[in-house]
């Protein structure tokens with residue numbers, strides 16, 4: 532492995548389709564990065580099996596073996612430091628990251644969320660969008676700060692909401708776009724194509 536390769540960690544809890552999109556993008560040599568580790572807080576996450584298939588190092592950090600969230604986060608930070616990770620990608624990671632993680636890896640953690648933030652943060656974003664009756668939703672990649680889905684926005688894709696959509700059909704349409712958007716955003720961060728100014732991310736033209 533070249534010394535200056537960009538090292539990624541992906542944090543997961545479940546299905547892992549965004550993880551797969553990142554793996555595929557690296558495989559196709561569109562994204563020049565090394566997926567060093569995949570960490571899960573759930574033992575049976577399908578994402579772990581996906582990673583293992585590609586020989587990627589996986590770790591299940593079991594929340595039940597830590598006294599509290601602070602101790603859990605300490606273990607997480609240690610693991611991420613051990614692998615000298617350059618960028619941490621949350622991909623369906625269902626635990627709130629504590630201050631220690633956020634501060635240790637300031638501006639080095641990104642997340643993908645299935646809505647056009649700041650609309651519909653938190654859980655069940657697609658259901659929230661349907662119930663609110665919006666005509667457009669989408670997905671957002673953003674830096675992670677200490678709030679819920681509140682950090683500076685890197686990229687978004689708009690997805691139409693049709694009158695006969697339900698949570699499932701809208702989720703599917705959004706997910707298809709997530710799989711393009713996430714690797715694209717990672718590439719932009721990796722290639723230093725963005726500048727963060729307070730909460731605004733600007734894209735450098737080349």
Ligand code: GRF
Nearest residue numbers: 546547548549623643644645
């Ligand atoms: C995606 O919809 C993502 O936007 C959200 O959680 C879901 C994870 O799906 N944060 P997957 O595990 O990547 O398939």
